[in-house]
Amino acid sequence: MDLLMTWLPAFLVGARNTLIYCCISFPLALLLGLMLAEMKNARYVWLSMPAKLFIEAFRNTPIITQIFLIYYGVGGVLTASNLAHFDNAWVAGVACLTLNYAAYEAEVFRAGFLSVERGQSEAAYSLGLSAWHVFRRIIFPQAVPLMLPTFVNDFIYMLKDSAIVAVISGSELTSTLLLATFRNPGNTLPLFSLALALYLAMSLPISFVARYCERRLRAAF
């Protein structure tokens, strides 16, 4: 119990940092994902092909490989050529989470836009709306409620995947946990339980929100 009380403040700071990682990365991932989805839907190959390549590359490699590649590989080259310098894991961690999740969110956006019936946009076009107006006023408002539960679920996934930042010592909950277990190698189970409980305390309320959204959505249709 003493052990838990001494480590609790550090764990809480770690949990806060986990939330900061996600709250920075997820909106960025949504923005990039929306851009990628629009690019992939474009009729020009020079727009759609790069988006496809990006999505396949990031969806088919482990996030831990990406984080090592960005932190040690790209970071090393940038440092060697005096272009940038990583003092800590924040930039690499946020970049990795953003790029990885953008690839997944792009597919969510695409599925969402496809689920809006074609007749809707055809009707809007025939009423004389411009392409931007059709997207902004017709497709987007109808697609967002459909995508919302998936986004909330993906946010929970990101909350869990942000643990991977610990491998480049990213000062979030799992990093704190690793530090604590290395300091107390004989008595690790309480520390693990505390970390698992904190993750559950973060993810379960959000998953209830997701389920609530889903139920509301099902009732609406």
Add this chain to the structure above:
Amino acid sequence: MHKTITAGEPLVFRRSAARRWLQRVDLLFYALLVTAIGAFGYYLYYYLTTPLIHGLSGNVAMEIYLPFLLQHAGLTILISLVSMALATLLGFVGAQGRLASFPPARWLATIYVEVVRGTPVLVQLLFWYFGVAQVLFSLGFDPYNALFNLMTILQSNSLVANLDQNVVDAFFWGAIGLGFNYGAYLTEVFRSGLQSVDSGQREAALSLGLNARQTLRRIILPQALRLTLPPFTNYFITLVQDSALLSVLGFVELEQEIGALAYPQNDTSIKLFIFVLGALFYFVICFSLALLARFLESRFAKAYRG
């Protein structure tokens, strides 16, 4: 501007000049793409044939890295298959538990699913390897010795005598950790698959005199399989990716090997190259699995349409 339409002239909607111009950029893009692919190939070729330590001849990266990486890619696939088998077993039991009429079984399965799905895989793996394994080790259980004793009973312990104890331990706990984690996800997949089969099917089978076991095996499972197979293959792909996390436990699979080759390099561009090469290995494994999953999905969709 109004165009007067005369009889006999086909009505053609002309694309605007800007759009035609954008279409032409495609050609430029194809040229760029070919150049990029060629450049990437040359990049791989250049670093694979560069001598690692300058002054020594024949000591090229291709001969040193590729056999190691291939070997450890095999280990990655092996542990993924073992974990998936375990996860399938746990998922099937879990799904039976979630659909059971006995409340404690239902609660237990629900707690399992919620706890596992609410916490990161990495923390679970650390929990198994540094938490549970240590407690069991202090109580006298050790996977390597257990395996050795088992093989002694089978009179073939020379098969495992040469294995590294750390490797066996990390493999064992890694497979348990991954299997336990993915078991929870597969529980939900199997549950929704089993629930998707109309209850009339079960009733009809039972009224025709099939027993519960035959009903499950002959009626329910074949129909549920169609819905569960696509998510099942998708989870297998994510499992292959998550097996890279075992490198944190010190299990020498592909990711650990990439790091072991990359960190000692002083030249940062060689370091970057090794990470890119490793990512390429994972990409080949996962992308071929993804293509297989898409193929299966289309096959099953076709079968469903009749």
